[in-house]
Amino acid sequence: ARAGWPDGIPGRNVLDVHIVRLRRRLAPLGLVIRTVRSRGYLLEQGRVEAATGS
Numbered sequence: 001a002r003a004g005w006p007d008g009i010p011g012r013n014v015l016d017v018h019i020v021r022l023r024r025r026l027a028p029l030g031l032v033i034r035t036v037r038s039r040g041y042l043l044e045q046g047r048v049e050a051a052t053g054s
Contacts, residue, residue, distance in 0.1 A: 019033060019041065027046070030045055031044070031045060
């Protein structure tokens with residue numbers, strides 16, 4: 001563990017924090033990180049919702 005984390009083992013939510021930061025930075029580029037249960041994450045091009053006139 002010391003070779004991978006010389007400053008100590010990271011906290012439990014370190015991945016969540018980084019995913020949130022990535023989502024914020026990628027949103028203006030039209031990219032979305034989706035969580036895929038029991039699999040991981042998926043990077044997708046964001047969808048533009050069509051406005052309806054009704």
